Amino acid sequence: MQRPTEPDTPLGPHDLRHHGDAEVRDDGSQLTDLAVNVRTDTPPSWLREHIAASLTSLAAYPDGRDARAAVARRHGLAPERVLLTAGAAEAFVLLARALRVRRPVVVHPQFTEPEAALRDAGHEVRRVLLRAEDGFRLDPSAVPDDADLVVLGNPTNPTSVLHPAALLTRLARPGRTLVVDEAFMDAVPGEREALAGRTDVPGLVVLRSLTKTWGLAGLRIGYVLAAPETVADLERAQPLWPVSTPALAAAEACMTPRALAEADTAAHAIAADRAHLLAGLAEFDEVAAVPAAEGPFVLIRVGRAAAVRARLRDLGFAVRRGDTFPGLDAHWLRLAVRDRATTGRLLQALDRALVLAGR
Template sequence: MRGQPIGAPPGVMPEPDLGHHGDVEVGEGLRDLAVNVRQAPMPPWLAEPLAATLADLARYPDPAPARAAVAARHRRPPTEVLLTAGAAEGFVLIAQALRGIRRPVVVHPQFTEPEAALAAAGHRVERVLLDAADGFRLDPARVPADADLVMIGNPTNPTSVLHPAATIAALARPGRVLVVDEAFADTTTAPGVPGEPESLAGRRDLPGLLVLRSLTKTWGLAGLRIGYLLGAADLLARLARVQPLWAVSTPALAAATACASPAAVAAERAIAARLAVDRDHLLARLATLPGVRVAGRPASAFVLLEVPGADRIRLALRDRGWAVRRGDTFPGLGPDWLRVAVRDPATTDAFTEVLAEILEASC
């Protein structure tokens, strides 16, 4: 069932298409700024274990070693890890397993699959719509006290806002399942923090907490489908009961094991540091363009832009060979929003030059 807004900006917007995703924007001959997957060669420590699994595909997958590796990374027992076929499967498991939920709330704008999965399972979803004027920051008081399922992204797609961990943790309470989508947590940095500032992945003291993680973004594994859930063992057991047998393939399990290694974690942190530099470069270039406003304080691998006539500009960019993500399919946004992936400085310079020409021609 469609989400009902608890708090909404002025004006009535059409119901967004929750099934629209950035990959639809990409086409042959287009330079991809629409999909938030890192574009880089696969490192040998990941490519070699993946290739080795091709000789062992006659055997059914055994998730135990990968689950143990992920658990060790997050300092949890293996019973507090559930491997999934991409983070998106986690939303489906939650929606299907938690049939007794009475008042599910999704905090928007955010990735649309949590609400889509709930609606497909027959839940009546309510939306808390964060305000652009406030930088899409979360006020926990906006979430109804009797909501027994709350879903939020951190950092949030598409706004690129990184909420303080304490703010997210304030949503946890007995009798409530709190789902935090941390698909992009490994893209974030902060001075003096060893890695993943504001992540709740290691928290075991918060009642009802479920943290969703993805391995597809930083390591370019969108086609492999691998992610996982972290949470209390009894809650994950409920989700596992509705998961298909052997849901995660042998190659995906090998990827999970490799990406949980200390070498992988160190590489992630180096990539996140480089990403911060590239993001600052993109923000500096965008700041020179009249009529373009960046939402909030971007902290991840993408930025959200408010541009009058954004859909017309998106199509003009497409004609010039560039794919960006439309924003009006996210609840809480409208026709003047675009999401742009952070790429290397050369790509950013080429893109912003074309965008500047389009904006000037439209004046």
């Protein structure tokens, strides 16, 4: 069972503003980056060229109608159910500012920006903490009945757990907004358990990002799928022209059949590379990985994690600390899934780091 919902308390030791990019700043060019969950060798050349072609239109104000229609077609929705945003992070800020909620709940461990945005907007946030001994699986009954906003990720960052769609829909009810962050869903083969495109779930809001699969973190493009009235509320909270012309061009290009097929191929490759990583990690008695990983990253528990992380850095690898996520402590690290050659070098470095950290 999940731990009881935490009362509204100070944030304690969890730095909600710490993200993987902090691990590779300054000397990051000298490190193999396993801290940021962006697919390597992206954006692909065809996408870079498409974005570059949009630069001839920079004198005009951005027009998001075509990109919005493309996203709507991709998910089988009407355009009024789509809102384009400057990355999924902007969507969390819009939700926190625009929705009239009184009892928000965030399910942790997960991406910390939703809670940070809610707190910045003056909301008191309750937490439901999933437990390692339960495999970080969700029990819907752990979410308080009076919650009028529930936020969770699927697959969840950093645990990589993919919750069944049927389980998540049990959280929906009249008078409640259910926000599901599907930023990594396109890294799941077939996008099984996705709720994007569903219109039969009351209060459902799905967030998507194009950052991870397509390597567009610097461009900032994502989108919201929700009921038209919710989209309208969020759109009123946006500044004028919030998404740039190059970002709109990227969004439209990533919705094409060619792009979707490429993303699915990449998802199958990630699944194979993740299995290879998990098999290698299983060889270490000191390391326990969350076994049901379905995202492009894995979460591991290891003694002396801070020292291991520092030693890995000395050996040329940046990994993500886990203690900034509510529900985790200093024994956790998150590793991005990479190709087999990179994983092989990581496992050798981890073997050495465990020895050095024990001294």
